[in-house]
Amino acid sequence: MTYCVGLMLDKGLVLMSDTRTNSGVDNISVFRKLVHWEVPGERIVAVMTAGNLATTQAVISQLEERTKTPDERRNSVFDAPTMFQVATEIGRLLQETIEDRQEVNGQNGQGRFTATMIVAGQIKGMEPRLFLIYPEGNFIEASWDTPFFQIGETKYGRPILIRAYDRTMSFEDAVKLLMVSFDSTLKANLSVGMPLDVMVIEREAYAPRHEQRITQEDEYFQMVSAGWGDSLRQAFNALPDFTFAKGK
Template sequence: MTYCVGMVLEKGLVLMSDTRTNSGVDNISVFRKMNTWTVPGERIISIMTAGNLATTQSVISQLEERTKAPEDRQNGLLELPTMFQVAVEIGKLLRDTIEKTQQANGARGKGRFTASIILAGQIEGMEPRLFMIYPEGNFIEASFDTPFFQIGETKYGRPIILRGYDRTMSFEDATKLLMVSFDSTLKANLSVGMPLDLMVIERDSFAPTHEQRVEHDDPYFDAISARWGDALRSAFHSLPDYSFEKST
């Protein structure tokens, strides 16, 4: 499984993804699910993927090829004029890849090769933008009402973000919030695993402001995990006691 989060702040964008892929409990691997393309001073585009690994790797490979082959550059991530058009092209590519793979596998392929993508980035002269792209190729964009997207195993980490998110928060606080969200997910689901990839993109920087791979023994993540657990236990014990005695 997978857990990826993309978040919009007033200051820019914050992205985090896990790296675990598995086909059963005895076949677990590490694959990077966050990929980024940049043109210094002009654009930065990053995608995070969830779903069938063969499908997502095929989409990423095709996107890479489009940045190199002259005949494909007009539809490549580094040439398209807006993030909206980037989302359209990635959506088409994802849909076509899924359809071709399913057709090649006949009845066995139905529903087996789906994937979804979070697209984030900024092009010079425009706002930072965040999109959720579905297997059918359609997509939605983040807004004030929906300022973050999740893909993969979303349910365990979502309540943390809903309670803690603030559009004006600092990058440091946003990173801390995502660390707690991922810790909650890791504790509840073994199909999501470390290391984690973190990227911070400041508005108008057109390059990663901060990147980190959070490994198994990362001291900050370990501290966040331990203190969050202690804080939850303390908050629980501070709640009013329930009584079996009926009040009179």
């Protein structure tokens, strides 16, 4: 399992993912699930992945190869004229990869190789865009009515996003918000784990404004985690007391 979030802001996009992969409690490892490509001054495309690791890495490897090797097909990352077409091509690759693996494995492969992806980025002259790609290859796009996407283990970190998200917030506050969301998920589900990868994509920059790997020893993350826990306890203690008194 994993947890990834992409946020749309007035200022741009903020992405965060965990890095844990596991095949049982005795086989846990770290693997990067947030990758990006950029053409300075022209475009930036980032992808976050959740699901079967072999499936997601096959898709990422195909995209990576196209950035390095001449190909008769158009390079979806560097040549597609819109982010919509970037998302369409990545969705097609995801669907084909899942179908190939299920075909090779027959009935035993049904449902084992599924994956979902978040695609984010901006091409010069257009707005920053954020997409959620399903295993079937189809996708939906974020809007101001649906301004963030989550994939993986989503339920534990969602309430804080719904309550505290504001499209006008600063990048710094957005990263802090995601840290709280991830901290809640980390404490509730052992299949999501540190370190965390974060990327900030500023509007019209076409390169990461900020990239960071947040480890368990990160002092700021520790302060956010402890402070959030203390604040929850204080808020709980400040609520009116429940009583068993009759008629109340």
